[in-house]
Amino acid sequence: AQTVTQSQPEMSVQEAETVTLSCTYDTSESDYYLFWYKQPPSRQMILVIRQEAYKQQNATENRFSVNFQKAAKSFSLKISDSQLGDAAMYFCAYRSRGSQGNLIFGKGTKLSVKP
Amino acid sequence: GAVVSQHPSRVICKSGTSVKIECRSLDFQATTMFWYRQFPKQSLMLMATSNEGSKATYEQGVEKDKFLINHASLTLSTLTVTSAHPEDSSFYICSATYTVPFIGYTFGSGTRLTVV
Numbered sequence: 001a002q003t004v005t006q007s008q009p010e011m012s013v014q015e016a017e018t019v020t021l022s023c024t025y026d027t028s029e030s031d032y033y034l035f036w037y038k039q040p041p042s043r044q045m046i047l048v049i050r051q052e053a054y055k056q057q058n059a060t061e062n063r064f065s066v067n068f069q070k071a072a073k074s075f076s077l078k079i080s081d082s083q084l085g086d087a088a089m090y091f092c093a094y095r096s097r098g099s100q101g102n103l104i105f106g107k108g109t110k111l112s113v114k115p
Numbered sequence: 116g117a118v119v120s121q122h123p124s125r126v127i128c129k130s131g132t133s134v135k136i137e138c139r140s141l142d143f144q145a146t147t148m149f150w151y152r153q154f155p156k157q158s159l160m161l162m163a164t165s166n167e168g169s170k171a172t173y174e175q176g177v178e179k180d181k182f183l184i185n186h187a188s189l190t191l192s193t194l195t196v197t198s199a200h201p202e203d204s205s206f207y208i209c210s211a212t213y214t215v216p217f218i219g220y221t222f223g224s225g226t227r228l229t230v231v
Contacts, residue, residue, distance in 0.1 A: 033217075043153075043206060045222035091158060101147055101212055103220065105158045 002027045004094050006106035013082045014114050020067075021077045021109050023092030031097040034068065034075045039108075040088040048090070051075065053097075079111075087113045117143045119211045121223025128199055128230055136194045136226045138209035143221075144189035145211035150182075153206045153225075165192055199230040 003026045013019035025034070036048040051059045051068050058066050063080045079086055092106040118141040128134050138148060147166050151159040163179075165171040165186035173179045181203075183195040192211070196203055209223040 043208075043225050045159075045208065045210070047219065050219065097217075101217065102149055102161055102164055103159075103210070107158045110156075 002029070002032075002094050002096065002104050004092050004104050004106040006090075006092050006109050008109045009107070010110045010112070012112045012114060013079070013086075015082055015084060017082055018078060018080045019082055019111065021079070021090050021092075021111065023075045023077070023106055025073050025075065025092070025094050027073070027094065027096075029096055029098075033095040033097065034066075035093040035095070035103070036064070036066070036075075036077045037091045037093060037105075038086075038088045039091065040085075045091075049077065082113050084113050084115060087111055117141075117211075117219075117221040119145070119209060119221045119223045121209055121226060123226060124224060125227045126229070128228070130200055130230055131198055133195055133197045134199055134228060136196075136207055136209075136228075138192050138194075138211065138223045140190050140211045140221070143211075143213060145192070145213060145221075146189065147212050148184075148186055148192035149210040149212075149220075150184060150192075150194050151208045151210065153208060155206075159208060162194075196228065199228070201230045204228055204230045 005024045032053045034051045038046045049061045065078045067076045089108045091108045093103040120139045150162045162177045163171045163173045165184050167189050171184035186192040208225045210220045212220050
């Protein structure tokens, strides 16, 4: 069975600085999707970024980028120029390409942004 | 973009009563709906998966008779917590997707259930 591990329960970053959130996963599959979701205090789940395993190029979305290391089964999220609104829980998630489609979530990392 | 409307956002009910939570996909047809439960400061725990027109598939340890899921149409799925007890108090979130082709997931805004 696939598992997702986020080893940093909490992280803190100074406003305008850069922070990297770690995520590793375990799978025997070769084709899958990886996601980072943000859950602010409102608890609405917001997609931050998505990566398809067959794509070698790391996904980017404005200030958010990932470092996808398929062989190492690592999928870290880098947030550049951190803003106060980035403060939230961040969840890394995995989805098999061929499954019925449920997401497997990590335990989350709580990110605080200091002004 | 794709929107899933989840209602109610908050509900307080008495122990022993039933509560229904609705999730509607507003601008796409959700072939699959996932229901999650989230305890404070924890991750989302998948409770069940429902495909339109089929019986839901429940995760191990989730009581199917307590958590009734209906997905009768491509735009509506409901979760009914029957004979609720205080230990059922939690945050419930739905997530919809169109699996073929896979387009991603859209989450509802969640329902905070408090059983008194």
